[in-house]
Amino acid sequence: MTLMAELIQKACALGVPMAAHVDLTWRCNERCEHCYLEHDDKGEMSYEELAALFPQLADAGTLFLTLSGGEPMIRRDFWDLVARARALQFNVKIKTNAVLIREAEARRLRELGVEQMQISVYSHRAEVHDAVTKLPGSLARTLRGIRALRAAGLKVAMSNVMMRSNLGDRKGVAAMARDLGATYSADPTVTPMINGDRSVLDLRIPGSELAALFHDKELVGDPDSVCAPPPPPGDDERNALPCSAGHSACYISPYGDVYPCIQFPLPSGNVRRQKFLEIWRHSPELREVRSIRMRDLPVCSSCAHLGTCTRCPGLAWTEGSMRGPSSADCEKSFYRTGVPSANMLARGLVTFPSGTADTALAAFPAGGRAGFGLVQIAPLPRPAA
Amino acid sequence: MSTTYIARSSAVAARRLGDEMVVISALDSTLFSLSEVAAVIWEAADGRTPLEQIVRERVCSRYEVDHPTALRDAEEFVRALAAHGILLASEQPIEAPPARAAASAGGMQP
Numbered sequence: 317m318t319l320m321a322e323l324i325q326k327a328c329a330l331g332v333p334m335a336a337h338v339d340l341t342w343r344c345n346e347r348c349e350h351c352y353l354e355h356d357d358k359g360e361m362s363y364e365e366l367a368a369l370f371p372q373l374a375d376a377g378t379l380f381l382t383l384s385g386g387e388p389m390i391r392r393d394f395w396d397l398v399a400r401a402r403a404l405q406f407n408v409k410i411k412t413n414a415v416l417i418r419e420a421e422a423r424r425l426r427e428l429g430v431e432q433m434q435i436s437v438y439s440h441r442a443e444v445h446d447a448v449t450k451l452p453g454s455l456a457r458t459l460r461g462i463r464a465l466r467a468a469g470l471k472v473a474m475s476n477v478m479m480r481s482n483l484g485d486r487k488g489v490a491a492m493a494r495d496l497g498a499t500y501s502a503d504p505t506v507t508p509m510i511n512g513d514r515s516v517l518d519l520r521i522p523g524s525e526l527a528a529l530f531h532d533k534e535l536v537g538d539p540d541s542v543c544a545p546p547p548p549p550g551d552d553e554r555n556a557l558p559c560s561a562g563h564s565a566c567y568i569s570p571y572g573d574v575y576p577c578i579q580f581p582l583p584s585g586n587v588r589r590q591k592f593l594e595i596w597r598h599s600p601e602l603r604e605v606r607s608i609r610m611r612d613l614p615v616c617s618s619c620a621h622l623g624t625c626t627r628c629p630g631l632a633w634t635e636g637s638m639r640g641p642s643s644a645d646c647e648k649s650f651y652r653t654g655v656p657s658a659n660m661l662a663r664g665l666v667t668f669p670s671g672t673a674d675t676a677l678a679a680f681p682a683g684g685r686a687g688f689g690l691v692q693i694a695p696l697p698r699p700a701a
Numbered sequence: 702m703s704t705t706y707i708a709r710s711s712a713v714a715a716r717r718l719g720d721e722m723v724v725i726s727a728l729d730s731t732l733f734s735l736s737e738v739a740a741v742i743w744e745a746a747d748g749r750t751p752l753e754q755i756v757r758e759r760v761c762s763r764y765e766v767d768h769p770t771a772l773r774d775a776e777e778f779v780r781a782l783a784a785h786g787i788l789l790a791s792e793q794p795i796e797a798p799p800a801r802a803a804a805s806a807g808g809m810q811p
Contacts, residue, residue: 319732319734320732322734323718323723323732323734326718326719327718330718330719332718332719334716334718374716377716377717377718378716379714379715379716379718379723379725380714402711405713405714405715405716406714407714407725407727408714429711429712429713429714429727430727431714431725431727431730432730471730
């Protein structure tokens, strides 16, 4: 186990919110087609409110502070807020589109001791990237910012959300990241809007394309290992926490709302009305989140993928229940391994040409892989908003 | 014998987690987990209090260890962290250490 994994485990055991993601604003200078936020300002927290929140987080034990948005750098007090966070000895990561960063800004971020800049890049082709962001010239400006950050000695993580519109460009983005000295990660996850609107999910890449992604050596490293049938889950997997959201991590919106995670927008309190630690320790919502172990999930606890699935409790919650399956992750598990999830089988979404699901499953015991040629999967229906 | 003053670099992130102190260098992202005793020294590293005094007042008074042994261990600890630039050490009191000074010095300060 790595030192970091040990620390996260310890933070979960102690109930310490070791990582906090704070959106400084939901306003943005881009209009990305897949964005889950509403960009009109509804009265975001002032500098004074945020400056009062940061020490509360430090006192609660938060070490990793991600400042994000929206585009956080459009706040006039952005620099004061970063300085305030660094003075409190947070490990600061900033999520930005970097279009406002030139040499001076990059130097200042370095001098403030920001640990990492995470920047979304959708394509190496301007016409594709700019079509996603709806800001003409945005790729050129983002790349200018990344170059300035690298020249100043900052770590840059380029993240590539893969959608229908940019699916073919991932190798180009990965090559660009290598050239720029940035790390690269790709993620096919598109999340529902925070207001519940699920129309953006139409941008998700088709499930059938996921199989190719999971078998791409450049993306996953060792496809044979990553795509292997899941080993039978044991007690460790059944007793595990669903994820760190609400255990050692939390999210705070620009309006002071506390959620377990940005992908888990369960209102759990508001720092404008209560102290953060009071919410963290006593919120009934967070307590419910913390009460759940994998064995408690009605469908997933019987799934072959229990120990290896990337199931997101937040996405499950947006589908109706924090104890339910997350359909997008069911698809990922299936297309990664060829083994249908318990959710797919229960909902009759997998059909076997030669018989019923039960008899077909019996032909693939112990989590054996069915193979795409033998299984037909219907698109997972999406719940209404 | 010379006097050693120690100060935390401002180019770090640090937080107490239970009985240990977690320190991350903002310069190279190296992660350190300091034991309970090391955390006591870290927290006392204000740039003004001599290391010998920190060991005598904060370590030997709270833990069952003799002063020479504790001081020797503390000096070794200081050297190790100073080599990573996350702790500054000097024979003179240290005023508010800037992050960039730690970055360029990477160890003991004259």
